Amino acid sequence: MRFDLVxxxxxxxxxxxxxxxxxxxxxxxxxxxxxxxxxxVARDDLGHEQYRALxxxxxxxxxxxxxxxxxxxxxxxxxxxxxxxxLSQPPHYTRLAALLNERGADTVVMYLATAPSLFTSVCEQIxxxxxxxxxxxxxxxxxxxxxxxxxxxxxxxxxxxxxxEQVFRIDHYLGKPSVQNLxxxxxxxxxxxxxxxxxxxxxxxxxIAEALGVEARGAFxxxxxxxxxxxxxxxxxxLCAIGxxxxxxxxxxxxxxxxxxxxxxxxxxxxxxxxxxxxxxxYAAGHGLPGYTQEKGVAPxxxxxxFMALRTEIGNWRWAGVPFYIRTGKRLAARDAHIVVNFRPVxxxxxxxxxxxxxxxxxxxxxxxxxxxxxxxxxxxxxxTEPALSPAQLNLDFDQRFGTERxxxxxxxxxxxxxxxxxxxxxxxxxxxxxxxxxxxxxHWKNDPAGPRPYAAGSWGPSAASAMIARDxxxxxxxx
Ligand code: BG6
Numbered sequence: 122m123r124f125d126l127v128x129x130x131x132x133x134x135x136x137x138x139x140x141x142x143x144x145x146x147x148x149x150x151x152x153x154x155x156x157x158x159x160x161x162v163a164r165d166d167l168g169h170e171q172y173r174a175l176x177x178x179x180x181x182x183x184x185x186x187x188x189x190x191x192x193x194x195x196x197x198x199x200x201x202x203x204x205x206x207x208l209s210q211p212p213h214y215t216r217l218a219a220l221l222n223e224r225g226a227d228t229v230v231m232y233l234a235t236a237p238s239l240f241t242s243v244c245e246q247i248x249x250x251x252x253x254x255x256x257x258x259x260x261x262x263x264x265x266x267x268x269x270x271x272x273x274x275x276x277x278x279x280x281x282x283x284x285x286e287q288v289f290r291i292d293h294y295l296g297k298p299s300v301q302n303l304x305x306x307x308x309x310x311x312x313x314x315x316x317x318x319x320x321x322x323x324x325x326x327x328x329i330a331e332a333l334g335v336e337a338r339g340a341f342x343x344x345x346x347x348x349x350x351x352x353x354x355x356x357x358x359x360l361c362a363i364g365x366x367x368x369x370x371x372x373x374x375x376x377x378x379x380x381x382x383x384x385x386x387x388x389x390x391x392x393x394x395x396x397x398x399x400x401x402x403x404y405a406a407g408h409g410l411p412g413y414t415q416e417k418g419v420a421p422x423x424x425x426x427x428f429m430a431l432r433t434e435i436g437n438w439r440w441a442g443v444p445f446y447i448r449t450g451k452r453l454a455a456r457d458a459h460i461v462v463n464f465r466p467v468x469x470x471x472x473x474x475x476x477x478x479x480x481x482x483x484x485x486x487x488x489x490x491x492x493x494x495x496x497x498x499x500x501x502x503x504x505x506t507e508p509a510l511s512p513a514q515l516n517l518d519f520d521q522r523f524g525t526e527r528x529x530x531x532x533x534x535x536x537x538x539x540x541x542x543x544x545x546x547x548x549x550x551x552x553x554x555x556x557x558x559x560x561x562x563x564x565h566w567k568n569d570p571a572g573p574r575p576y577a578a579g580s581w582g583p584s585a586a587s588a589m590i591a592r593d594x595x596x597x598x599x600x601x
Contacts, residue, residue, distance in 0.1 A: 122154045122156070122227050122228060122539075123154075123156040123157065123224070123226045123227050123228075124154060124156075124157045124158075124226050124227065124228040124229070124230060124539050125157070125158045125160060125221055125224065125226040125228070125229045125230070126144075126157060126158070126159045126160065126230045126232060126535075126539070127160045127162055127204075127217070127221070127229065127230065127231050127232065128140060128159060128160065128161045128162060128232050128234060129162050129163075129206075129208065129231065129232065129233050129234060129235045129239075129243060130162075130163065130233070130234035130235040130236075131160075131161025131162050131163045131172070131203065131234075132161070132163040132165050132167075132172075132175070133163070133234055133235070134337075135234040135262065136161065136234050137179050139293075139531045140232065140234060140531060140535070141176055141179065141180075142180075142183055142187060142531075143529060143531035143532040143535055144159060144197075144532075144535060145180070145187075145189055145193075145197055146187065146528075146529060146532045147532050147535060147536055148193075148196075148197045148200070149189070149193060149197075150528075150532075152532075152536055153536070153539075154539060157200060157226075157539075158200060158202055158224070158226070159200050159201050159202065160202045160203070160204055160220070161201065161202070161203050161204070162203075162204050162205075162206045162208075162217070163203075163205070163206070164205065164206070164207055164208075165205065166205055167203050167205065168203065169201070169202055169203050171203070172201060172202075172203035173198040173201050176198070176201060177189075177194055177198065180194065204216070204217060204220060208235070208239055208242070208243055208246075209242070211246060211249065211250075214246045214247065214249065214250045214252075215250055217250070217252070218250040218251065218252055221252065226256070227256060228256055228258065228539060228541070229252065229256050229257045229258070230257075230258050230259075230260060230538050230539060231243075231247060231252075231257060231258070231259045231260065232260040232538075233259065233260060233261050233262065234262060237262070237263075237264055237265065237266075240261060240265070240275055241274075241275055241278040241279075244259060244278060244279060244282050244283065245278060245282060247259070247282070248281075248282035248283070253282050253283055253287070255284075255287075257283075257287060258287055258288075258289055258538055258541065259279075259283060259287060259288055259289065260289045260291060260538055261288065261289070261290050261291065262291050263290075263291065263292065263354050264345065264349055264350070264353075264354075265290065265552060266556065267344075267349070268556065268560060268563055269553070269556040269557055269560045272552065272553060272556045273553065276549050276552075276553065279549070280549075285548065285549060286543065288549070289534075289537075289538050289543065289546045290546050290547040290548070290549070290552060291534060291546065291547075292354050292355060292358050292546075292547050293530045293531060293534065294354075294355040294358055294359065294530070295358055295530075295534075295545040295546070295547070296529075296530030296531065296533045296534040296537075296545055297486065297487070297530045298490060298519070298527045298528065298530075298533075299458075299484075299485070299486040299487060299490040299519070300358075300359070300362060300486065301545075302484075302490065302519060303359075303362050303363065303460070303484055303486075304362060306484070306492070307362075307363075307367070308367055308368070313482075314367070316464070317439070318439045318440070319439065319440055319441055319442055319443045320465075321464055321465055322443055322462060322463065322464055322465065323443070323463045323464060323465045323466075323479070323595070324443060324444045324445070324446065324463050324593070324595050325363060325364075325443065325444075325445045325446070325460065325461070325462050325463070326445075326446045326448070326460065326461040326463070326590075326597065326598060327356055327359050327360060327363070327445070327446065327447045327448070327460050328448045328449070328457065328458065328459055328460075328461075328597070328598065329351055329355060329356060329359075329448075329449040329458040329486075330448070330449065330450060330453040330454070330455060330456065330457045330458065330581075331449075331450065331451050331452070331453060331456055332452065332453060332454070332455055332456040332579075333451060333452070333456070334404065334410065334411070334413070334416060334427075334451050334452045334578065335413065335416050335418075335419070335427070335451060337417070337418075338418070339416045339417045339418025339419040340418030340419075341418075342418075342419075342425065342427075343418060343419045343420055343423050343425050344425075345425070346425040346426045346427070347401075347426045347427055347428055347429045347449055347450060347451070348401075348426065348429055348559055348562060348563065349559075349563075351449040352429060352431070352447060352449060352559065353555050353556060353559045354547075354552075354555065355449075356447045356449055357384065357447075357555045357558075358380070358547070359460065359486075360383065360433075360445060360447065361379075361380035361383045361384065361551075362380075363460055363462075364383045364435050364439075364440060364445065365379040365380055365382070365383050366379050366382070366439070367379075371544065372544070373542070373543035373544045373546070373548075374548075376544055377547075377548040377550075377551060380551055381548070381550055381551050381554060382437075383435055384551060384554040384555055384558060385554055386435045386436045386437045386440075387433055387434075387435060387436070387558050388433050388434045388435075388436055389558075389561075390558075390561040390562060390565075391561075392565060395561065395562055395565045397589070397592075398431055398432040398433070398589065399429065399430075399431045399432075399562055399565075400428075400429065400430045400431070400574065400582075400583060400585045400586045400589055401426035401428065401429045401566065401573040401574065402426060402427065402428035402429070402430075402450065402573050402574045402575065402576045402582050402583040402585075402586070403423075403424075403425065403426055403427050403428065403572075403573035403574070403575060403576070404427050404428070404450075404451065404452040404575075404576055404577070404578045405575040405576065405577060405578065406577075406578060407452075407576075407577025407578040407579050407580060408577065408578055408579030408580075410452060410578035410579055411578070412575075412578065413425070413427050413451075413452075424566075424572040424573060425573075426566075426573045427450055427451045427452065427573075428448075428449070428450030428451070428453070428573070428576060428582045428583065428586075429447075429448070429449060429450065430446065430447065430448040430449075430582065430586035430589060430590075431446070431447050431448075431562075432444050432445070432446050432589060432590070432593070433445050433447070444593055444595070446590055446595075446597075448582065448586060448597065450576075450582050452578040452579060453579075453580070453581055453582060454579055454580055454581050454599075456487070456488055457487075457488070458485075458486040458487045459483055459484060459485045459486055459598065460483070460484040460486070461481060461482070461483050461484075461598045462481065462482040462483075462484070463479065463481050463595070464479050464480040464481065464482075465479060466478065466479040467479075471508075472497075472499075472508050472509060472510045473508065473509040473510070474497055474509065474510040474511070475510075475511065475512070478497055478510070478512065480494070480495060480496060480497075481493075481494075481495040481601075482494055482495070483495070483598070489518065489520070490518075490519040490520055491516065491517050491518040491519050491520070492515075492516070492517045492519075493514050493515070493516050493517075494514060494515040495512055495513075495514045496512070496513055496514065496515065497510040497511070497512060497513070498510060498511065498512075498513040499511075500513070533545070534546075581597070581599060587600065
């Protein structure tokens, strides 16, 4: 299969950090279809050889095991081409069309690793030069819009020039092996299904904690914040994966239909519930680390949230009344993403056991990828005295079991785009529904003079997040 992959933003951060390393890994693993061209597009005045040299230099910064040997780069570099384009200039698209039409590849992937403000105009220009035919697939990075209205405007343009199945909306969390394991756990094993409901589950917690701050992305992040950057997309996709009904098959639309239903069933917000069930925070200096407003590119006195926690419910027969908590933030105590499924305690205890003890399934997403099933057991010490139980756990570490050389998120997603597999991409109605659900929070914050609560960099976020969950009689996983 001959493909052309056009990488708009070919000299940008995403191309350097994620896409080129992922394409190289696919090349090394022999999974990148042969006969492809990778055409990097950017404004810089470069030739093919100069661009190849830049990429080769970049690989020097990559960990040794993922760095190409000179021979490998020789062969991989031959796939790389460079086209200078000013994306605001229609005649430049004509040049692109000439380059692509001359070859007539079976599949043309347009990867928009550019500023989101360019998405609609680039798609319109692609269509204007006739490059929106059925062989074309367009990949869009998040964020797709800033709020519901701007998101709908982008979608309206996309619908005018492309068919839904040509649009690959990336949420790189769906490409993570750990997230695919979550689908495998739920829909490849019958064990948990009868327990996966309100009768047995007390609450579910989704945590995506980052130890890093905003790094070099202060200016972008200050316009974005945790709700738009992490919750509207990654966290809600995880919530869908954990809460959705089993799809009728593994086709993209069957999976997306079920995820959409979860988003449509989320409890709508009112000013009262936002006040009680949503906490926003911003990191202040702590543990020797600077505060958010001291970061480069961040406006002094900025009210952008770098942390948020919320409580919601999925209004359907399976989940009615079960709280789902989401929490994410930058500069937290650790890089740790996991989901905790807390089961209800036994209805009538006959043993002595630690107060509040109950079964718990922890799904580790990163940096560890594995499962922990917390049980209660009778240890040797207790057998000598009176019947009493203490916690014990079953562990499954996917890296140990399957090796760490599993396919990375971007590698997997790029191969899926080239092969036309939409399963791990987000459909427009899902994305729109997610924006619709977060919109009242965005509006509420706009008019709320209180602003985000400060938390010390390197901590677990503002104490209000613990108070919120404590009101339901629960606590976050690290407080257990
Ligand atoms: C991105 C966000 O989508 O995800 C970043 O824009 C965030 O702010 C990143 O750091 C986290 O991804 P990962 O794969 O490191 O958890």
